[in-house]
Amino acid sequence: MTHPTTFKPGSDADIHKIDPRHVEGDWDKESAAAQIEENTAKSRELAYKLYAEDRRALLVVLQGMDTAGKDGTIRVVMTGINPQTFQIKSFKQPSETELDHDFLWRIHNAVPRRGNIGVFNRSHYEDVLVVRVHNLVPEDEWRKRYDKINAFEELLVEGGVTLMKCFLHVSKEEQRERLQSRLDEPHKRWKFSRADLAERLLWDDYQKAYEDALTKCNTKDAPWHIVPSDRKWYRNLVVSQLLLETLEGMDPQFPAPEAGLDGIVVE
Ligand code: AMP
Numbered sequence: 341m342t343h344p345t346t347f348k349p350g351s352d353a354d355i356h357k358i359d360p361r362h363v364e365g366d367w368d369k370e371s372a373a374a375q376i377e378e379n380t381a382k383s384r385e386l387a388y389k390l391y392a393e394d395r396r397a398l399l400v401v402l403q404g405m406d407t408a409g410k411d412g413t414i415r416v417v418m419t420g421i422n423p424q425t426f427q428i429k430s431f432k433q434p435s436e437t438e439l440d441h442d443f444l445w446r447i448h449n450a451v452p453r454r455g456n457i458g459v460f461n462r463s464h465y466e467d468v469l470v471v472r473v474h475n476l477v478p479e480d481e482w483r484k485r486y487d488k489i490n491a492f493e494e495l496l497v498e499g500g501v502t503l504m505k506c507f508l509h510v511s512k513e514e515q516r517e518r519l520q521s522r523l524d525e526p527h528k529r530w531k532f533s534r535a536d537l538a539e540r541l542l543w544d545d546y547q548k549a550y551e552d553a554l555t556k557c558n559t560k561d562a563p564w565h566i567v568p569s570d571r572k573w574y575r576n577l578v579v580s581q582l583l584l585e586t587l588e589g590m591d592p593q594f595p596a597p598e599a600g601l602d603g604i605v606v607e
């Protein structure tokens with residue numbers, strides 16, 4: 341279908357060697373759109389079964405540089421999934437209350453409940469990305485977080501939560517174009533933030549922080565996927581495919597109905 345997105349646990353996540361414009365095979369925008377629709381329809385059925393089964397949950401983690409398309413991916417890939425079975429959580433700068441707790445406190449609280457799919461738009465990975473790049477905590481503190489994240493994700497997996505972690509990989513040039521269009525197109529201006537320009541200057545530091553996070557937290561049970569994201573339609577195709585494959589792998593089942601229902605007539 342699409343190309344493999346995972347890499348071997350223990351090996352380096354060489355994102356600089358992966359082309360953000362990559363497209364596998366002869367997909368194009370039109371064929372991708374049709375396939376996304378088919379994938380979403382199938383995912384919807386499986387999400388409904390997961391909800392009925394009410395035993396396990398799926399957590400989709402979306403990370404990427406500014407403009408990588410976290411919001412757009414959610415809009416396109418999750419459209420059509422029953423909202424009752426599904427929650428989205430966007431992580432912003434931590435509040436004062438959140439900062440009074442350990443970094444995983446707000447995260448754990450947002451993990452989807454049994455039967456649900458949860459999407460994290462940014463996540464606990466910010467605590468080894470923006471936090472590292474801006475020295476928001478001392479180095480000896482953030483360095484310990486990779487192991488803590490792995491232990492936390494292991495806890496989730498053992499508790500019946502499947503993780504699907506996606507890094508939306510855009511190039512610096514593509515980011516430039518997308519930021520520029522937020523300035524040039526009036527209906528996109530609301531998305532523009534001067535802070536994004538300051539972050540862009542730290543591009544190399546962020547790429548390094550991403551490589552480390554993806555390398556250190558790429559475990560067998562909670563692998564990272566690297567999604568080429570310069571072409572929005574390919575990014576959406578890959579994520580919709582991953583969502584479907586993940587749900588198929590979980591293989592949710594309707595619970596067995598009560599015994600002895602045959603022949604009951606409702607008066
Ligand atoms: P946006 O996703 O564009 O709404 O921006 C959210 C902002 O919150 C980004 O600049 C993130 O880097 C920032 N953010 C998210 N999580 C954290 C965190 N744990 N510590 C500091 N900043 C964060």
Ligand code: MG
Pocket residue numbers: 406533536
């Ligand atoms: Mg932003």
